[in-house]
Amino acid sequence: MSQFFALIPAAGSGSRMGNELPKQYLPLCGRPMIYHAIKTLCNNRSIAGVFIVLSPGDIHWSQYDWSEFSQKLTVLQFGGATRADSVLNGLIAAQQKNLINPQDWVLVHDAARPCLTSDQLNKLIGELASDNVGGLLAVPVADTLKRGDADNHVRQTESRDNLWQAQTPQMFRCELLTRALQNAANMNVTDDASAIEALGLHPKLVPSDAYNFKVTYPQDLALAELIIQKRNHP
Template sequence: MATNWIVVPAAGQGRRFGEILPKQYQMLAGRTVIEHTLERLLQIDQSIVVVAIHPADSQWRRLPVFSHPRIRTVHGGKERSDSVRLALDCLQREAHVDDWVLVHDVARPCVRVTDINKLMAALKTHTVGGILAVPVSDTVKQVDQQAGISATVSRADLWLAQTPQMFRYGLLSWSLNSAYRQQWQPTDEASAVEKLGHCPLAVEGSSDNIKITRREDLAIAEAIIKFQNESSRQSGGLELP
């Protein structure tokens, strides 16, 4: 069975978050966002977690989770795709082309382990790979530059991409390096793979796998984590968050 690698791009400085302290180090339910995220990813048995850190970042050294033997750190890049590409480059002497790589946003601390396992099971024999995603439930409006509504877009075939996104090491590395050579920034791993003509699979995840982008998202994430923990206790721990 191919090895599983998990890459966590965490070199961002959180420009949209509006704080000096990057969002991955903001406190959430008693711990930092990055601690919540990594602790969930470490529940994926035997996977090596590679965290791409900003070269000037030293705050991660203070967090006990980084002493875990299955966590490694590498220097990230300016953009998210750069961080993932550089992390993959650091694995080129160890990873095989057919190894699975899961890429997960550091700012998605509420991801359910059950959903990650569901993704891995669904893609076990898939030729390309795929992502967690959820169908769009809201009405979608197309808006012009003056914020005027120009159209209502059918949501029938629209899904919201989440992470983890899971692809074979060789394909993902080639896709991101191709994007780098062409000087364009894919917004996620799937778009880089799609650019080469491949068709990833969308695996339905959970709507509570939110991405922390703004300060108010911390309060929402805290409520989600509390709900998930209570649900886990009520089920006797059979359903991991």
């Protein structure tokens, strides 16, 4: 039987947050931001283990207490120059250490999406467990989209028909995702699904909601804090 594993690439610096501390460690409700994603993934009964891919030079991880997740959490300090590099390096390291099998499922999740819920996670796993390719959480685009020129003037309005905003986790078989990322090494892919698409495959879109947003700017962190506080104290 195939098992389900999660992988969080956390080797980036999060420069757009304007903070010297890497984004994944910024405080959120009294914990480093990455804690909230780890907690949701580790608490899921379907997930056998969670891999955290850190930069080889990471000096922050060890400053926090992660013992509550010790039964499921494995740290792999093989982070690369890009997100795709970190995911690929993590997959290869986990396979070399015999921590995961080629046909096991991998759910790659952003450290900067702290508001993922157990319901979203269960829906993703439930809809994709028997899928031939895999897929990702996503939300249909609701806003009007404008394409601008170099001077920030509107060049045209884009149709929203069948457009979705990709989220994470993105869930694929370990062997397939490894092969896809190796194939896309020179393609500048921005998510795992893009690498799968480059193989000519079609990942499934699993409807999510806007609460599973990515913390990118300082104001996003404040919004995430409000959401998590409300969930903890309804």
